[in-house]
Amino acid sequence: MRLNRQDGGGRQCISVTNNEVAADEQVALRKVGHRPGDPEWEKIGICDYITKPRLRAAITGKTPEGEDIDGDYKFTDEFPMAEGFEENAEFFTLTYETPVAVHHNLAFQRVAPLLWMRAGAEGSRIDGPPEQGWAVADTYGLLIDLDRSAEFCDAVDAREGLRIAYIVTDDDGRFQSVARRLPDSVEPIRLYESYLSNFRFSMGR
Template structure:
């Protein structure tokens, strides 16, 4: 056709037939509206079409997208190998496919928090950092993954006498072998061997070797005994959780000593913890000196005492420990 909106597709030898590929009604409308634009004609006279990134596209994404940059082999598997040479991960997603999904849902929210509970190779965080680099955003991402090894690796390790938990086993798990190394390499701009990355991110021409202006922290999620928590014996282990609940501001604090202080007023992290409620007066005076504190934790078994102590902290996020923590993770047994 002279319009260039149809062409011959693949040839079926068994049926001795050619497939015909043509623009559907919706695509014709997008071409007329400038959402799809013609970049010339192919050798067979058909139009070469691209999405016009400057035009507003439907807010509801379709179930299937057909864009070269969404190819999982080239921009998933092959791209991952640039960061982690000779490390295998089955079917990583295209970096640019994930970035386009983020643009649909949080493109206009530059302070969004994205949570990926099945992070696998770490494509989501990588895409968040790339999107932030492109539009000056401050989006954050929390990735959660296990540290399982593949079935074939498990068989080899078992034959060698290793079991889950052994160092040789754990270092080949998804989190430690793929997810975290990719995160570090993409942020710092080098591969797992320390060599600067080659090439640019497509669409933005940002050099991969430049990395990203981003921070990342690694935490191992474990189980705590609820009775030990209730007795205040695992505060040191809970401190990263309190930091995350207080919006992950500044470097995650840690206690060098096992002996608990009476209170913590962490101005850099914008949260404070009253550990010994008998020191409330001193704690309250310190908070007056630090108006930047936005999150307050008070450890007490008394609901009435807790309510009395937080009366003057209007506009701040307050939590009673360890009740709020235990209630948050309690499984409802129906009894």
């Protein structure tokens, strides 16, 4: 964030962490019947209790209590921490989704952030299956009703800066038919075959 402030850059960062609870706190929580996943357990994990508040504080320049942060950033560009940064952050919880649920489009809301990040993590995001059968965001599009593919391709062609078109189908022939109609600058990705295959490969299966 400081480098972006110094040179007007647009650097991004993806940080992945668990929500581990300290060993002594785990013992105390278990004694009163709490287990991982319980709100009482998760709220004191390192991610929810430390990482998220610190990132929010750095960006806003405010403490969790809403007060200005004391002190200054030093060295190359000195400025008050209370100024914060012209940045933003999104927090997601990584969950396990069964291949069946993903394949049948029953886990879309939990998969949606991955599609957005794959397309560059910029601009608007498609958070749910579109009612009209397709949708186009700032950097990617999603087609779930192939009978509306002509409308979708027209919308993709009219949108500048689009990088990816996600096409939901089990039929490779229909996928290829839609893919051929897309601009050369737009990468077609078949869902959920590509999504599931990527995870199988990463697990060595």
